[in-house]
Amino acid sequence: MNRGKAVAIVTGTSRGIGEAVALELLTAGYEVYGLSRSESKVLVGRERFTSVPCDLANAGDLEQIIDRLFLIIREDAEISELLLINNAAKLEPLKPIDAIRASEMAVHLQTSLLAPMLLCSRFVHHTRAIAALRRKTIINVTSGLAEYSAPSMSMYCSGKAALNMLTRCIADEQRDEANPVHVFAFDPGMADTQMQTVARGRDKADFPLQGYFQTSYEQGKLRSPAEVAAALYRLLRESHQSGSVLRAFENDR
Incomplete structure (x- = not known):
């Protein structure tokens, strides 16, 4: 039986987890479709991968881009599974709340929270x-720091906590739909990404957790x-309750 075509939209595919997830899905x-400001050297030119240049901090442009992308997707009658993975996020600013400017707050939230909200x-x-469509799934990449407070990480912790709540709210809205979207938050644990490199490189005086990140590395x-x-x-191949947080490595907690 023809099971149809599976299509994924992944943000932040230029490097790190987004790049690796795109490669896993291609395999x-x-x-x-990879949405990011720059192209991945690993993914460029690969069969079945389409790079979609996009600045997630620009909500107006993002809305137009995703609407145009769905015009293309909806023309393909063979698609039976559609997956959205909101992976892209900002780590900085890493400093106390009274040292963060309004412009920094806006850029962080536009990338890490408003963009996933809009894409959802x-x-x-x-x-x-x-x-x-027989299967419709949203994955919002979250963090353990959505549940634990941390000094100089108010923006990151708050954004991830809001993303978890967004996930639960969408699941509530979809529960009685005849063909619902299933939505999950995904906690990748501590991964060796550019974000980790940035955290390890900060001055301890400004970022008290620098030592923790360095020691973990x-x-x-x-x-x-x-x-x-x-x-x-x-985890995508398993059955889970919509709205829940899926953890990549339960034993790491």
């Missing part, structure tokens, strides 16, 4: 009109992006 047979909104809107506690991507794909 599994998905057609992948358009995904739910557009997929409602695609009758052939030196003790080999960081997972590779490829390990995280493999864990995410495994």
Whole structure:
């Protein structure tokens, strides 16, 4: 029986976890659209991968880009599964709340929270009109810091906590739909990404947790992006309650 085509939209595919997830999905047979400001050297030119240049901090442009992308997707009658992975996020500013300027707050929230909100909104809107879809899934990449406070990380912790609540709210809204979107938050654990490098490179006087990040790196506690991507794909194949937080590595908690 023809199971149809699986298509994924992934943000932040230029490097790190987003790049690794896109590669994992391509290997599994998905057609992948990668939304990021720059191209990945690993993904460029690969069959079934389409790079979509996009600044997630620009909500107006992002809405137009995703609406145009869905015009293309909706023309493909073979698609039976559609997946959105909101991976892109900002770590900085890493400093006390009284040292953060309004412009820094705005850029952080536009990238890490407003963009995922907007993409979720358009995904739910557009997929409602695609009758052939048998599986509709949203994954919002979160963090353990959504549940734990940390000095000099008010923006990051708050944004991830809000993303978890967004996930739960969408699940509530979709619960009684005939063909619902299933939505999950995904906690990748500590992974060896550019964000970790930035955190380790900060001055301890400005960022009290610098030592924790440095020690975790030196003790080999960081997972590779490829390990995280493999864990995410495994979780996608399993059955979970919509609205829940899926953790890549439960034993790391």
